[in-house]
Amino acid sequence: MAIAKKAWNTREKLDREDSATRAQLLRAARSVFEQRGYARTAIADITAAAEVSRATFYVYFASKEAVFGVLAGEVRDRFLAAQELDGLDAEDPYAVAEATIAAYLDAYVENLAFLTVLEHQAITDPAMYALWEEIHTRPRGRGARYIVHLTQRAMADPVAPPEAVATAAGGMVAAFAPGVAKEPSTRAEVVAHLTAMYLRLLGVPLRSPAV
Template sequence: MAGRERSTKQAWVTREKLDRADSATRASLLRAAQSVFERRGYARTTIADITGEARVGRATFYVYFASKEDVFAVLAREVRDRFVAAQELTGVDADDPYAVAEATNAAFLDAYTANLAFITVLEHQSLTDPDMQALWEEIHSRPRRRTTRYIQRLVDQGVARPAAPPESVARATGGMVAMFAPLVARELERRPEVIAHVTAMFLRLLGLEPRE
């Protein structure tokens, strides 16, 4: 009996080690693929480029991914999930529109800046790939819908008098962040300034005076 228990325990330990190794290899391939896609673009990237970057054989690639399209789609979904996570604010008073505006714009700007190189490739690929077009739209539409609902709540509470319908204000704010992201990527020291300016413009669109 004790022998079987030791055998079972050893099997679990072995499986756990293999799972960790599998996870590490898959993660390495993803990071390598992202790096190559960002440097070479989608069309010029090959599986050989990715495996060379990851320093693994072609057979190893096919253990985890079916194709170049498959690994690119996984990376695109990761980016989408990061943008969704950026909307999950903690430690912010939901009833304070000034704090929410600043925290939301900062989180969205950081997500955009951190993923800017891949987003550029994804946007280009979305022009010809319907699946990537849907993902590209989802990356922007999820935050936009959440911001729209938040603005509408402020309107219903009599807190905000937006300059345009809530959905239009949410769309404009997302566009401002996207436009400023390349600047912050080049000049990181300007991040606080950009967040302050975008937040001030957003508050103006809401009909709120910026705080000193």
Template sequence: MARTHKAWATRTARDRSDTPARGRLLDAAETVFARRGYGPATIADITAQAEVSRASFYVYFASKEEVFRVLAARVRDAFLAAQDVPGVDLDDAHAVAEASTAAFIAAYAEHLPLLRLVEQQAQADTEVAALWQEIQERPVRRHARYIRRLAAEGRAAPVAEPLAVARAVGGMSVQFARLTAGRPSAYSKAVRDVTVMYLHLLGVAPHR
């Protein structure tokens, strides 16, 4: 039992490291799940896609279920990162709206096949269900905090409670991202349209 615990502890520590091999396995897993679906996808498919041995897979992940959960967490983090807009003045609501909208739509469109699988697996796996809840809620609540700050500083006049505005903007972004996933050429217009509607809901006049 002690040996098993030690092996698990070693693998867990390695999981936390951002190594190229682990990243390659995650990218391969996302490609395989998107192409084959959750059920038919196998560890052999993932290692073949990543061009690594099966043993290499087990250095970082215990199972197919675990690598899928890690992917779901990575998508959650991508949506949270979409609200981090380096190089953009956080006091400039217009710039933040455009940059965060662009990043969110791009992230959602990129991960759409996986997101669909996460939603499906959430029905059968409680850990995935918790991650799916986070994917839906954490970006919205973080966004709502930003809107509250703008309103408190007198730089925005939201048309509704900040959490409601954040949910509305998130919903619009998701719908436009789904369109963009099928028509990448529509991306720029989608970002413009959502940004305009976002600023309206925020109670900030668009640039003239």
């Protein structure tokens, strides 16, 4: 009997996590956080936006902090996924640079408003600070390791240590993201410019234009 009850509780938990209502609450919470900021957002604001009761909110989340933490985790995962580029030849620095820059820029543009809220919350919330750091340090670490990989194969001659180049590349993308968010039509041009600058930092010669 105890085993059956445990199995039922596990299934019930999975049902809650996979629920369309949970997804609706997350969408509503993200929208409200982005509009009002963390401090000025109340659970009542989230439930009103999601058009559900307060009791329904507590079926899925224990608190405002909990739902914000889930959203922050999703943003972190989006940035990590931006570096999971299947089908690319790791030995082709041109293709890797362009694809990575484009994916990272898209991640920034898609999450710009929420990142602003997260950055502010990270000032006073150690858990959110850890997530904020992870969003930046893990991609930077991967980028630095890739630069080391290219350098060891004499395919790159970076102008600075790998960590510094990876940090600079991330900073450039972050600086250009607001402009692309405002003018999406500039995305292709910005990706081209960022890729060219990144290749310069890597010490990889630019490709000759096609004749």
